[in-house]
Amino acid sequence: MKKRNTLILIYLVLFLCAAFAAKPFRFALFTDTHISPTNTQPTEDLINAVNDVNSLNDIDFVIVSGDVSDLGDTVSLRIARKQLEKLHMPYFILPGNHDIRWSEPQAANFKKIFKADKFSFTHKGYKFIGFATAPQAKSGKGIIRNEDIDWLQKTMDSAKTDVPMFAVTHYPLQTGDVENWKEATDILKKHNIKAVLGGHYHRNVLFNYDGIPGIISRSALRAKDPVGGYSVFAVSDTIKVWEKRIGQKELLWLELPMEQ
Numbered sequence: 001m002k003k004r005n006t007l008i009l010i011y012l013v014l015f016l017c018a019a020f021a022a023k024p025f026r027f028a029l030f031t032d033t034h035i036s037p038t039n040t041q042p043t044e045d046l047i048n049a050v051n052d053v054n055s056l057n058d059i060d061f062v063i064v065s066g067d068v069s070d071l072g073d074t075v076s077l078r079i080a081r082k083q084l085e086k087l088h089m090p091y092f093i094l095p096g097n098h099d100i101r102w103s104e105p106q107a108a109n110f111k112k113i114f115k116a117d118k119f120s121f122t123h124k125g126y127k128f129i130g131f132a133t134a135p136q137a138k139s140g141k142g143i144i145r146n147e148d149i150d151w152l153q154k155t156m157d158s159a160k161t162d163v164p165m166f167a168v169t170h171y172p173l174q175t176g177d178v179e180n181w182k183e184a185t186d187i188l189k190k191h192n193i194k195a196v197l198g199g200h201y202h203r204n205v206l207f208n209y210d211g212i213p214g215i216i217s218r219s220a221l222r223a224k225d226p227v228g229g230y231s232v233f234a235v236s237d238t239i240k241v242w243e244k245r246i247g248q249k250e251l252l253w254l255e256l257p258m259e260q
Contacts, residue, residue, distance in 0.1 A: 023124040024236035031065040031199030032219035035076040045228035048246045066096025066170030072106040092119040096170035097135040130168035142171035142178040167196045173209040185210040
């Protein structure tokens, strides 16, 4: 009887571990929407992206990784919020350099409209952490503010070290883009970080942030193409990234092993 109870306990523990382990899922990423009060095309591109992702039946949430507006003005940010609120799934947002535009009042305005300028949440066993990378001065490099470095440190430390994590920024965390990028990567590398996601470059590209994969996604804008688009991520034992052009099939452009 004692042996039987022990076996039952072992099976119960294994079942609970499996139940709470990281599970496969898909999410979308919008970036560099550049909503403008005078140009309606970016708004049309965002509307199309929202409608397109709503037509998919397996997207759990959407991340919006900065440059939501072109000028950081209240009108544009409110237009973006109105459209993003039409998503059928939750969205998580952070500002880019165009949203802040080298101005503390604009940084406060973004936070007022979207109720936050950073995020932290756990989804199916994975933790997602998004924080702002702001421009120092007009046309200057980005920087992570001291208060955001402190927040990142505390947020990372509050999670178990074995929990798989994704970080999200706007600027790439590398020389030439963010002056104090290594402060962030030093913190991230102490944990089970899988990749850093972002935008800013308006194209799909894979970087290496001191050993951490840096996955940069295309802009939501159509630019010279007939339609705009966004990225779709699938998380399982691999990280897969597709470019999803509006009304078209997903095009796989990146696949990385989860364990680097």
